[in-house]
Amino acid sequence: QVQLQESGPGLVKPSETLSLTCIVSGDSINNYYWSWIRQPLGKGLEWIGYVYYSGSAKYNPSLKSRVTISVDTSKNQFSLKLRSVTAADTAVYYCSRVMYSRGRFDPWGQGTLVTVSS
Amino acid sequence: QSALTQPASVSGSPGQSVTITCTGTSSDVGGYNYVSWYGQYPGKAPKLLIYDVIHRPSGVSSRVSGSKSGNTASLTISGLQAEDEADYFCSSYTDSSTLVFGGGTKLTVL
Numbered sequence: 001q002v003q004l005q006e007s008g009p010g011l012v013k014p015s016e017t018l019s020l021t022c023i024v025s026g027d028s029i030n031n032y033y034w035s036w037i038r039q040p041l042g043k044g045l046e047w048i049g050y051v052y053y054s055g056s057a058k059y060n061p062s063l064k065s066r067v068t069i070s071v072d073t074s075k076n077q078f079s080l081k082l083r084s085v086t087a088a089d090t091a092v093y094y095c096s097r098v099m100y101s102r103g104r105f106d107p108w109g110q111g112t113l114v115t116v117s118s
Numbered sequence: 119q120s121a122l123t124q125p126a127s128v129s130g131s132p133g134q135s136v137t138i139t140c141t142g143t144s145s146d147v148g149g150y151n152y153v154s155w156y157g158q159y160p161g162k163a164p165k166l167l168i169y170d171v172i173h174r175p176s177g178v179s180s181r182v183s184g185s186k187s188g189n190t191a192s193l194t195i196s197g198l199q200a201e202d203e204a205d206y207f208c209s210s211y212t213d214s215s216t217l218v219f220g221g222g223t224k225l226t227v228l
Contacts, residue, residue: 035217037219044121044222045164045209047216047218060119060216094163094164099169102150102211103211103217104154107165109163110163
């Protein structure tokens with residue numbers, strides 16, 4: 001069965017770029033959409049965006065100017081870059097497979113906490 | 119895009135049924151049958167419970183069901199058990215070809 005694992009720095013300085021990678025195991029990254037979702041501690045979920053295995057991506061309009069999601073099919077992984085971060089970007093970041101572009105996030109990675117602080 | 123509206127909390131006693139609502143607009147929940155529900159159990163990542171409004175993935179309890187009327191989708195858990203205590207989130211496709219989540223509902227089993 002497919003498993004996802006997020007990796008990346010747990011601490012990022014304000015104004016810098018947050019970079020995370022999601023390694024996919026147990027299935028090919030081909031033929032699916034792959035998404036990033038975040039959750040500030042104690043709060044709700046926020047969809048960041050998704051990328052298709054072909055490389056085409058769609059983003060949350062509120063984050064679109066700062067976000068890039070890319071895919072590396074040779075490594076069976078996909079990545080998130082969020083630029084010009086502030087304390088408001090502190091959250092648990094989850095990666096997930098999206099069965100199709102209209103939703104259905106399954107499964108999810110375990111999540112990784114990223115704190116924005118100097 | 120605005121988050122879908124869910125009640126902050128609901129509660130029920132063991133054996134009872136509870137329903138969690140998810141209200142959007144005709145541009146998301148009301149316009150498409152692409153609503154999904156997720157349960158987030160303490161300290162865990164969210165887990166898919168319902169997709170496409172009514173469909174239950176294999177392995178999810180038959181006590182869980184979904185429905186939709188107009189701009190409001192609902193998740194019902196029957197025969198409430200202590201293990202059902204969790205946070206629940208809805209999600210919907212939108213007419214901007216994006217995805218949006220609800221604010222989440224905390225279910226307490228009394």
